Amino acid sequence: MAAKPKLYYFRGRGRMESIRWLLAAAGVEFDEVFLEKKEQFEKLEKDGRLLFGQVPLVEMDGMMLTQTRAILSYLAAKYNLYGKDLKERVRIDMYVDGTMDLMMMIMLTPFKPPEEKEENLALIVKKAKARYLPVFEKILKDHGEDFLVGNKFSWADVQLIEAILMMEEINASILSDFPLLKAFKTRISSIPTIKKFLQPGSQRKQPPDQHYVDTVKHVLQL
Amino acid sequence: MAAKPKLHYFNGRGRMESIRWLLAAAGVEFEEQLIESPKDLEKLKNDGLLMFQQVPMVEIDGMKLVQSRAILNYIAFKYNLYGKDMKERALIDMYTEGVADLNELIMHFPMCPPGEKDAKLTQIKERATNRYLPAFEKVLKSHGQDYLVGNKLSRADVHVVEVLYYVEELDSSLTANFPLLKALKARVSDLPTVKKFLQPGSQRKPPLDEKALAEARKVFKF
Numbered sequence: 358m359a360a361k362p363k364l365y366y367f368r369g370r371g372r373m374e375s376i377r378w379l380l381a382a383a384g385v386e387f388d389e390v391f392l393e394k395k396e397q398f399e400k401l402e403k404d405g406r407l408l409f410g411q412v413p414l415v416e417m418d419g420m421m422l423t424q425t426r427a428i429l430s431y432l433a434a435k436y437n438l439y440g441k442d443l444k445e446r447v448r449i450d451m452y453v454d455g456t457m458d459l460m461m462m463i464m465l466t467p468f469k470p471p472e473e474k475e476e477n478l479a480l481i482v483k484k485a486k487a488r489y490l491p492v493f494e495k496i497l498k499d500h501g502e503d504f505l506v507g508n509k510f511s512w513a514d515v516q517l518i519e520a521i522l523m524m525e526e527i528n529a530s531i532l533s534d535f536p537l538l539k540a541f542k543t544r545i546s547s548i549p550t551i552k553k554f555l556q557p558g559s560q561r562k563q564p565p566d567q568h569y570v571d572t573v574k575h576v577l578q579l
Numbered sequence: 580m581a582a583k584p585k586l587h588y589f590n591g592r593g594r595m596e597s598i599r600w601l602l603a604a605a606g607v608e609f610e611e612q613l614i615e616s617p618k619d620l621e622k623l624k625n626d627g628l629l630m631f632q633q634v635p636m637v638e639i640d641g642m643k644l645v646q647s648r649a650i651l652n653y654i655a656f657k658y659n660l661y662g663k664d665m666k667e668r669a670l671i672d673m674y675t676e677g678v679a680d681l682n683e684l685i686m687h688f689p690m691c692p693p694g695e696k697d698a699k700l701t702q703i704k705e706r707a708t709n710r711y712l713p714a715f716e717k718v719l720k721s722h723g724q725d726y727l728v729g730n731k732l733s734r735a736d737v738h739v740v741e742v743l744y745y746v747e748e749l750d751s752s753l754t755a756n757f758p759l760l761k762a763l764k765a766r767v768s769d770l771p772t773v774k775k776f777l778q779p780g781s782q783r784k785p786p787l788d789e790k791a792l793a794e795a796r797k798v799f800k801f
Contacts, residue, residue, distance in 0.1 A: 427672035
């Protein structure tokens with residue numbers, strides 16, 4: 358029996374969270390090694406497991422995979438969450454990349470000066486409502502299907518629901534003008550693998566707090 | 580006969596250049612619709628042609644593709660520059676993402692405030708010679724083959740060679756200690772399609788000079 362994928366990262370969301378979501382959505386169990394001391398990170402580097410000296414690192418199928426998108430694309434292909442052909446695949450890529458642009462803004466906020474936090478969060482909400490959410494609302498409206506691409510659950514749906522939940526943590530009423538996205542959120546949340554991941558005690562991580570920021574800075578010697 | 584792909588971007592490298600390189604390497608002729616004024620960009624937006632209100636946008640195979648990664652993935656698949664299976668793709672993706680990270684630093688350098696330019700250049704040189712170039716040199720050394728993945732030309736080779744040109748533009752001595760990368764650069768540059776693209780008069784764009792930067796600022800309002 359194949360070993361479970363092993364994830365190396367800090368005990369927090371960061372760039373690994375989308376990977377946890379996709380594995381969970383695919384119903385794949387995984388192990389985690391949490392980086393808390395800089396010596397752990399230095400050892401990974403010295404052992405040559407970090408191609409570019411960075412995490413996330415996922416060990417699976419005999420490979421040491423780094424670079425978030427490389428990992429996500431591999432998982433999506435392996436677990437049939439990447440559409441049925443190249444045209445569906447490119448749509449999934451476009452939607453995922455757009456979603457990740459928005460999520461990157463959220464991910465970087467804790468590492469910016471605290472006095473800029475209000476302004477950053479306001480900008481994120483503005484971009485979400487003006488640029489990103491309307492696109493996905495329109496996609497769902499135009500085809501009237503349950504999922505974003507090809508009438509089938511895909512990576513694009515997982516990425517979007519992760520982003521929606523993160524957005525709601527910043528602004529609880531962010532979906533108030535987007536009825537189809539609200540329905541989408543409910544629908545995707547009730548998929549058994551997703552539902553399980555959303556329950557307390559799962560490997561889903563909490564929003565970043567000061568301890569998380571401090572740990573990252575310590576481990577990476579920033 | 581299929582229409583040629585049409586690239587919408589401003590007259591410079593930016594996020595479209597790696598797409599130009601990949602199409603050129605694949606021997607695919609393409610047209611360019613250059614965005615020269617804020618009005619040009621507004622028109623694209625108002626006509627609903629830009630999914631997330633951003634360029635690059637490439638019209639290809641009846642689609643209007645946005646998000647440079649999505650576009651590059653599509654081209655790589657279509658023209659067989661994406662390896663032979665999922666595992667080769669994972670390696671190609673990892674290497675590609677590393678190149679993209681380095682390219683991102685180089686891309687933003689011209690826009691650095693004058694007081695920060697020296698520090699930024701030092702950072703780019705340090706990252707190139709300590710993080711990225713050693714990683715690719717090591718890959719080539721590990722298998723001794725002519726190309727990075729699967730003993731066959733792939734997008735990874737094209738992307739790495741492209742960034743080697745940029746690194747050498749900044750400082751020609753930076754590649755001195757990477758003999759295998761230099762050999763890769765020579766080998767790929769010698770391929771008929773790439774050789775053609777490297778000649779004057781091709782659609783390859785020059786580095787951003789003051790005039791081009793001023794124009795870009797006008798159009799993209801930054």
